[in-house]
Amino acid sequence: MTYDTHGPAASPLAGHSRGGRRPTLAAVAQRAGVSLKTASRVLNQEPNVATATRERVQAAALALGFRRNAVAADLARGGASRLVGFVTGDLANPFYSALASGIERELRGRGLQLITASTDEDPERERALTEELVERRVGALVVTSTAREHPALRDELAGGLPVVLVDRPALDVEADTVVIDNRGGVRTAVSHLLARGHRRIGLVGDESRLWTFQERKEAFVATLAEAGIADPGRYVRDGAHDADRARAFVTELLSLDEPPTALVTANNKITVGALHALRDRQGSAVAERGQVALIGFDDFELADLLGVTVIGYDAAEMGRQAAALAMARAADPTRPAQLVVVPTLLVERGSGEVRPATSVPTR
The missing domain is CATH 3.40.50.2300 (Response regulator)
Incomplete structure (x- = not known):
């Protein structure tokens, strides 16, 4: 079975603070006068960055009160503390169970753990669950959204959290997405x-x-x-x-x-x-x-x-693709958003x- 991956589907993530409460990586990069990728490398303590540049980024982060998402960074480096959240429509539906299975298999191979929560197709519950999982410091979110608008997801994306939409895209945000044809x-x-x-x-x-x-x-x-x-x-x-x-x-x-x-x-x-x-x-x-x-x-x-x-179609493979996109986003926050379209078969x-x-x- 082949999969069509189209990209870029959107420009690199743009940063906005979450209601003024959480300075974003993009804000740090802008203040320091460097690219988003350079700011990410400095704050993730990667080598081969000029000393003056490193100091400028660190000073900007300190001045803005930027707080690095350590769990997301662990995802990229294979660290020890990892949780991924899956916000799904209805776990009683075998389709969502198959999605969760595919996500979990991909994460398990990387030593990661999945937390699954069901919205019962309630947009308000989706918002509450998203906020709760973020409070638990998940390193990434996979979401089958039932809402029309996604301010919470937009804020988390801007804050650097890897977010992947599966089965249903969020038309008001730029995010990695896996859908059926x-x-x-x-x-x-x-x-x-x-x-x-x-x-x-x-x-x-x-x-x-x-x-x-x-x-x-x-x-x-x-x-x-x-x-x-x-x-x-x-x-x-x-x-x-x-x-x-x-x-x-x-x-x-x-x-x-x-x-x-x-x-x-x-x-x-x-x-x-x-x-x-x-x-x-x-x-x-x-x-x-x-x-x-x-x-x-x-x-x-x-x-x-x-x-x-x-x-x-292969629902478990959809989940695997979604988890892989989350890992890729954690490894490179600046990569263009990807769209994966899973083919169907009569x-x-x-x-x-x-x-x-x-x-x-x-x-």
Whole structure:
């Protein structure tokens, strides 16, 4: 499996003090009249810096009250005291567990430890957890963000803390980021269903505010529109944050006078809810309308035994990539922000290969 790494995605980190409370490395460099890299080398006690330059940087740091993040420096040098924080959406979701596993494996090989905290997709809890982990002096943060704005992350980045966004980018900060090829995966799923004769295709997704669902929805609608399907958003439903809500949405869609003949479910929990709805449908009046094709975004346990076609990817490798970016950022705070896009793969198992019972005209 190959990974596309695009960079630079942003200019080197710019420094701003955290609400006036924490002078940044950038402020020290500016006061001393040196580059950010030179200031970093001096404060990390690296060799081969002119004595006059070293003294000037040290004087600037003292005057500003700059406090070096010793734990982040340990990350770069392989020191003894290391903690990395992972702020995740929902640990009950196997996707996040796989992410955490990948992060932990990469850190373990470097003698580092992972602290994991779940936001339950609550932006305010995300802010509180971020602050709490920083107070514990973590050397880096990996975050799957549910918030729209990220002032706390922006301040920590400016203060020199390595921060990596995984699965969802933070559009208001410049940070290393690892995401799935959401658009490519959905395009593959929809094209697969179109090729099998489906024209009434539904999408059941998560909260509309989440970047991942926005990407998947836009790709879904665009792919149908390009295929000449009128009103491509007709069967789109969002807000299915759990399996029960997804089950209700799918039940509602299949009860329409002209129900979709195929479904794309935007994450693993939604797929489980859809499977329950399809099971409920067996033996009912709507079952006479024929089988419904199903493709789920995210693989999940037992999907192979259940014959569920999915858009898969390596979630653990996403975590490993995120941890590696954090280590690289700790080693070189001035490196440009990197974007890693993890590819997806269509895994055919039967449910996505069902054809519509009768020919369905394009609307």
